[in-house]
Amino acid sequence: MPYPLDRRLAIAPMMDRTDRHYRYFMRLISRHVLLYTEMLTTGAVLHGDRERLLGYSEIEHPLALQLGGSDPGQLAACARIAADLGYDEVNLNIGCPSDRVQSARFGACLMAEPALVADCIARMREEIKIPVTVKTRTGIDQRDTYGELLEFVRTVSAGGCDTFIIHARKAWLQGLSPRENRDVPPLQYDTVYRLKRDFPGLQIIINGGMTSMEQVRAQLARVDGVMIGRAAYHDPFLLADADAEIFGAPMTAPDRAGVLDEFIHYAGTNIEQGVKLKHMARHVLGLYQGHPGARAFRRHISEHAHKPGAGIEVLQRAGELARKVEQHRLVNYRPATVT
Numbered sequence: 001m002p003y004p005l006d007r008r009l010a011i012a013p014m015m016d017r018t019d020r021h022y023r024y025f026m027r028l029i030s031r032h033v034l035l036y037t038e039m040l041t042t043g044a045v046l047h048g049d050r051e052r053l054l055g056y057s058e059i060e061h062p063l064a065l066q067l068g069g070s071d072p073g074q075l076a077a078c079a080r081i082a083a084d085l086g087y088d089e090v091n092l093n094i095g096c097p098s099d100r101v102q103s104a105r106f107g108a109c110l111m112a113e114p115a116l117v118a119d120c121i122a123r124m125r126e127e128i129k130i131p132v133t134v135k136t137r138t139g140i141d142q143r144d145t146y147g148e149l150l151e152f153v154r155t156v157s158a159g160g161c162d163t164f165i166i167h168a169r170k171a172w173l174q175g176l177s178p179r180e181n182r183d184v185p186p187l188q189y190d191t192v193y194r195l196k197r198d199f200p201g202l203q204i205i206i207n208g209g210m211t212s213m214e215q216v217r218a219q220l221a222r223v224d225g226v227m228i229g230r231a232a233y234h235d236p237f238l239l240a241d242a243d244a245e246i247f248g249a250p251m252t253a254p255d256r257a258g259v260l261d262e263f264i265h266y267a268g269t270n271i272e273q274g275v276k277l278k279h280m281a282r283h284v285l286g287l288y289q290g291h292p293g294a295r296a297f298r299r300h301i302s303e304h305a306h307k308p309g310a311g312i313e314v315l316q317r318a319g320e321l322a323r324k325v326e327q328h329r330l331v332n333y334r335p336a337t338v339t
Contacts, residue, residue: 009033256291
């Protein structure tokens with residue numbers, strides 16, 4: 001049974017970041033934020049190790065699978081696999097600008113082929129009942145007018161897509177690296193707002209540049225949802241108040257020590273099953289970001305998690321170091337004297 005989807009706030013799919021360990025970690029911070037997998041190609045889903053690529057913990061719901069591909073039949077087959085495995089949404093990547101993705105004819109380059117994208121969506125929709133969505137850009141290269149974006153959305157929505165996640169930047173397929181494409185093209189929030197005005201019946205989710213809950217709330221006055229990427233990875237506790245502030249859930253924000261303790265239990269179970277600590281610990285480096293003890297916490301994990309035989313004691317010690325710094329700050333705190 002698919003979980004009900006509330007797209008007011010989501011964490012973006014990020015290559016080499018939003019794996020099952022990171023998603024479990026984020027679920028300890030927010031129960032309601034929509035989570036996405038890394039982008040998985042149709043070839044990987046159809047022919048790869050499905051448990052390694054597609055396995056997840058039940059706590060991760062609501063959870064969407066992001067696919068990369070351009071063959072309607074293969075995408076339909078992958079969508080069926082996702083639905084059978086219990087994913088709550090399938091998302092098609094029309095935003096990645098990397099050379100490897102372009103050479104395989106998927107990602108952002110498909111903005112130039114809206115009819116093909118519409119066919120892909122239609123075939124997936126025929127195969128499954130869970131939502132099929134698209135994550136895209138405002139344009140590519142010289143195909144970056146509002147009229148071209150309008151036509152893309154109109155064509156793809158006719159194929160059965162009613163939710164578009166718009167990274168509010170164009171992509172340069174030539175001349176910029178994927179990393180540069182995340183920052184160099186200017187943000188175009190007004191373009192996304194205009195799209196929502198022109199398509200009031202569609203769900204329009206905005207992505208790009210958001211780093212605070214204040215920004216999220218401001219965006220929700222203009223669009224249907226917000227997707228946060230790197231900010232949520234580098235400062236995961238940014239979302240500690242999201243359940244109450246964004247989703248109206250009657251719950252108290254978690255505390256860092258409690259989140260770490262739960263993740264340590266999770267890590268211990270996975271280590272017993274053969275998972276190396278370094279593959280899990282890297283995701284929690286930002287837990288104390290902007291908080292006393294952050295540097296000591298990161299340093300200890302960075303220096304010890306990769307060592308052979310490293311276990312949960314690395315995370316336990318990192319937590320102790322962070323708390324020691326915090327306690328030292330409190331003991332030595334002297335309020336300013338008013339004169």
